[in-house]
Amino acid sequence: MARKILKSYEYKPAKLNRGYTRKSLYINVGDLSVQAKDISQMMIDKFVGGKGFDLYYLWHATLPETKWDDPENEIVMSAGPLGGMTQYSGTGKTLVCGISPMTGIPIDSNVGGYYGPLLKFSGWDALELQGKSDKDLVIFIDGNKGLIQIEEDDGLPEDTHLLNEKLTEEYAEDEDDKVNISVVCTGSAAPHIRFGMLNFSFYDPRRKTCRVKQAARGGLGTILRDKKIKALVVKFKGVKPNLNDVADISTINKIGVKYAKEMHDLDQKQNGIRKIGTANTVAIMNKYDLLPTRNFQAGGDPEAVKIYPQVFIDNFITQGIHDGCWYGCTMSCAKTADHFKLLTGPYKGQCVTVDGPEYECVAGLGANLGVFDPRAILEENFYCDTYGVDLISFATCLAFVMECFERGQINLENTGGLDLHFGNSESVLEILHQMSRGEGFGVIVGQGTRRCKQIFVEKFGADPKLLQDIGMEVKGLEYAEYCHKESLAQQGGFALTNKGPQHDEAWLIFMDQVNKQIPSFEDKADALYYYPMFRTWFGLCGLCKLPWNDIVPADNGKTDDPAKVPEHVQNYVDIFNAVTGKSIDKDELIRQSERVYNFQRVFSVRMGHGTRAEDYPPYRSLGPVSKEEYLSRQEMYDKQIREVHGKDPESLSIEEKMLIQRKHRENQFEKLMDAVYKRRGWTNEGVPTAEHLASIGMDLPELLEVLETHENKEK
Amino acid sequence: MIKVNTEDHPWNKPLTVQELLDEKGYIFPHIVVRINGQYIEEDDYATQLVQDGDDVLVLHLMAGG
Numbered sequence: 001m002a003r004k005i006l007k008s009y010e011y012k013p014a015k016l017n018r019g020y021t022r023k024s025l026y027i028n029v030g031d032l033s034v035q036a037k038d039i040s041q042m043m044i045d046k047f048v049g050g051k052g053f054d055l056y057y058l059w060h061a062t063l064p065e066t067k068w069d070d071p072e073n074e075i076v077m078s079a080g081p082l083g084g085m086t087q088y089s090g091t092g093k094t095l096v097c098g099i100s101p102m103t104g105i106p107i108d109s110n111v112g113g114y115y116g117p118l119l120k121f122s123g124w125d126a127l128e129l130q131g132k133s134d135k136d137l138v139i140f141i142d143g144n145k146g147l148i149q150i151e152e153d154d155g156l157p158e159d160t161h162l163l164n165e166k167l168t169e170e171y172a173e174d175e176d177d178k179v180n181i182s183v184v185c186t187g188s189a190a191p192h193i194r195f196g197m198l199n200f201s202f203y204d205p206r207r208k209t210c211r212v213k214q215a216a217r218g219g220l221g222t223i224l225r226d227k228k229i230k231a232l233v234v235k236f237k238g239v240k241p242n243l244n245d246v247a248d249i250s251t252i253n254k255i256g257v258k259y260a261k262e263m264h265d266l267d268q269k270q271n272g273i274r275k276i277g278t279a280n281t282v283a284i285m286n287k288y289d290l291l292p293t294r295n296f297q298a299g300g301d302p303e304a305v306k307i308y309p310q311v312f313i314d315n316f317i318t319q320g321i322h323d324g325c326w327y328g329c330t331m332s333c334a335k336t337a338d339h340f341k342l343l344t345g346p347y348k349g350q351c352v353t354v355d356g357p358e359y360e361c362v363a364g365l366g367a368n369l370g371v372f373d374p375r376a377i378l379e380e381n382f383y384c385d386t387y388g389v390d391l392i393s394f395a396t397c398l399a400f401v402m403e404c405f406e407r408g409q410i411n412l413e414n415t416g417g418l419d420l421h422f423g424n425s426e427s428v429l430e431i432l433h434q435m436s437r438g439e440g441f442g443v444i445v446g447q448g449t450r451r452c453k454q455i456f457v458e459k460f461g462a463d464p465k466l467l468q469d470i471g472m473e474v475k476g477l478e479y480a481e482y483c484h485k486e487s488l489a490q491q492g493g494f495a496l497t498n499k500g501p502q503h504d505e506a507w508l509i510f511m512d513q514v515n516k517q518i519p520s521f522e523d524k525a526d527a528l529y530y531y532p533m534f535r536t537w538f539g540l541c542g543l544c545k546l547p548w549n550d551i552v553p554a555d556n557g558k559t560d561d562p563a564k565v566p567e568h569v570q571n572y573v574d575i576f577n578a579v580t581g582k583s584i585d586k587d588e589l590i591r592q593s594e595r596v597y598n599f600q601r602v603f604s605v606r607m608g609h610g611t612r613a614e615d616y617p618p619y620r621s622l623g624p625v626s627k628e629e630y631l632s633r634q635e636m637y638d639k640q641i642r643e644v645h646g647k648d649p650e651s652l653s654i655e656e657k658m659l660i661q662r663k664h665r666e667n668q669f670e671k672l673m674d675a676v677y678k679r680r681g682w683t684n685e686g687v688p689t690a691e692h693l694a695s696i697g698m699d700l701p702e703l704l705e706v707l708e709t710h711e712n713k714e715k
Numbered sequence: 716m717i718k719v720n721t722e723d724h725p726w727n728k729p730l731t732v733q734e735l736l737d738e739k740g741y742i743f744p745h746i747v748v749r750i751n752g753q754y755i756e757e758d759d760y761a762t763q764l765v766q767d768g769d770d771v772l773v774l775h776l777m778a779g780g
Contacts, residue, residue: 269744270744270745271744271745281777283742284742284743287740287742288740288743507777509777510743510775510776510777511775514720514773514775515720515772515773515774515775516720516721516722517774519721549776549777552745552776556747556776557747557748557754557774557776558754562747562774562776563774563776565776
């Protein structure tokens with residue numbers, strides 16, 4: 001390695017105590033300044049860590065008018081106080097934030113892989129990256145030596161799988177040392193699209209290759225390349241069970257052993273996630289009419305059996321190898337298709353390791369694009385990863401584009417000759433290759449659904465009303481892959497989110513649509529208060545959500561509230577206390593999240609967003625847009641017309657029935673918004689009140705100032 | 716007539732919990748069943764009968780995604 005070192009910075013790695021180093025690292029790639037910052041007690045008390053620290057730094061680094069590509073925008077990442085534990089499953093997550101190229105407001109994305117924990121063990125609770133470089137850079141942190149180097153790129157590869165292998169090889173002393181390296185990078189598509197994502201690597205000594213997990217949502221990879229950062233590399237040797245220097249290791253060990261036994265005894269019976277990862281739910285979603293198909297028009301398809309979990313297990317996914325993305329995780333969900341031969345693109349003919357497929361991949365790149373070919377899905381999966389493309393935004397946006405094509409809103413001339421009928425996987429892959437090359441119609445698709453709508457209307461003469469109805473985005477971010485139009489609670493679970501319609505805040509479809517557990521608006525509002533707050537907490541602490549409820553104790557069903565998995569909630573309370581030495585209970589856990597959740601909402605308000613007007617979903621999210629959709633569920637919809645509206649469906653045309661449904665469903669959503677805002681302590685316009693902030697201990701002067709400014713504007 | 720998750724469901728003859736789950740298409744492996752508030756062990760699904768007028772709760776334990 002002979003890269004030119006532009007800046008060298010030596011430091012004494014801070015010692016961890018009770019989950020924190022109390023130091024954060026600031027790097028400005030514009031002027032190459034490096035600074036160690038102290039993390040205050042106020043930050044720990046109010047923001048906890050992880051996404052909390054990220055948002056705090058982002059707020060203070062940016063202005064209300066900051067755009068995603070302004071130099072002051074930051075990429076901030078933090079592992080959280082529980083991050084890097086090895087005794088409990090799912091403790092290696094890093095939370096990443098920035099002002100999003102998709103939404104113009106803060107985005108947060110959580111990711112596995114080793115970078116966040118190794119960064120923390122190198123002495124840093126958080127990392128801020130600000131400024132814009134004029135040349136491509138690699139930022140290397142050696143956590144054992146206490147050394148940071150900013151290096152000039154000397155022609156490193158653009159794509160993830162090659163870049164990771166090269167950098168891991170370069171910085172490791174030998175094969176055994178590779179597990180001590182983690183790389184953050186994106187791929188060749190990221191500079192050309194808005195939904196470029198970040199790959200976080202971990203070296204897999206069994207396969208002898210670099211694996212990746214993704215901080216996928218919102219265009220964080222696009223920001224990385226806009227700053228001309230090619231890669232971040234951290235090296236730390238010496239991971240062991242108590243690097244966090246916790247307050248009570250005995251309690252942690254005890255809970256960890258108990259949970260590992262649950263996983264061992266119950267996974268095969270409850271989920272089978274250790275065989276196929278999160279793609280285990282594809283068959284379930286198809287059976288329950290929830291698998292988004294052909295741009296969320298339907299909730300399943302008979303052809304979906306071709307992409308069921310067993311097909312991948314039998315034909316592609318390597319079995320019998322532990323597949324955790326951090327040490328000590330017994331869930332082992334990070335599966336791969338090894339020795340997979342590519343049939344298209346620049347790596348055609350090569351055999352590669354494909355990380356995945358996860359549920360969102362099979363549902364999005366498969367069913368939602370009408371592609372029921374497991375081979376094609378894996379090839380799309382690989383190219384999304386190596387090119388640095390958020391596959392959820394890609395799939396949902398392209399599903400919209402394909403429906404536009406099928407409905408004659410765009411044509412072959414507009415697409416540069418690409419036939420975009422659903423199911424055409426060759427065209428799907430070509431769109432990806434165009435994104436990588438920065439050319440053709442792929443670059444337009446890469447602007448995301450919101451901007452595609454505008455382009456199709458203004459340049460191609462498409463119908464704006466239809467496009468608004470079928471373009472599955474809120475706030476500029478594409479929906480995650482669940483067909484949810486029969487669950488009012490989940491309609492809110494997607495649209496009434498801080499960052500946009502991602503399922504990591506609330507997934508209430510079964511509770512609402514199947515179990516009928518939350519029938520009233522107040523019930524739904526309670527769920528849309530509790531679950532987003534509870535799940536936000538994982539992001540404050542550096543945790544993965546999956547171990548909370550993908551496996552549950554054998555006697556969970558006998559508890560008062562099995563959906564919340566009370567024993568696991570108590571595990572988290574006990575672990576938090578055992579790490580930090582604090583004494584929280586399950587209510588304070590929710591309160592910790594609520595502070596950060598409200599901070600994020602006010603952050604959006606500060607940027608001129610974050611109000612009711614921006615929480616409205618497209619109608620496809622709420623009900624049937626087309627006659628075909630109505631007819632596919634006619635029995636159910638007619639029954640609703642009869643029972644809810646007291647009208648005889650036989651006496652009405654489909655158009656009349658669709659109009660009745662639409663009015664009713666839009667009205668229901670308005671009422672849901674009212675109930676949810678009230679439950680969250682917000683105004684009817686969706687803005688947190690000063691009184692509510694005071695009641696949760698989050699009435700910081702900078703927040704109150706934003707609320708006052710907003711109120712004055714509204715007058 | 717019985718209730719399944721608060722909705723009416725036709726009942727023609729005594730049927731086991733497992734037969735009811737099959738009838739409803741509830742294939743999700745991770746559920747909790749309660750009949751008139753009484754928790755039913757999974758081992759009993761094949762033998763526990765559902766009678767006319769019963770109020771059956773089938774909770775799918777997925778708040779995930």
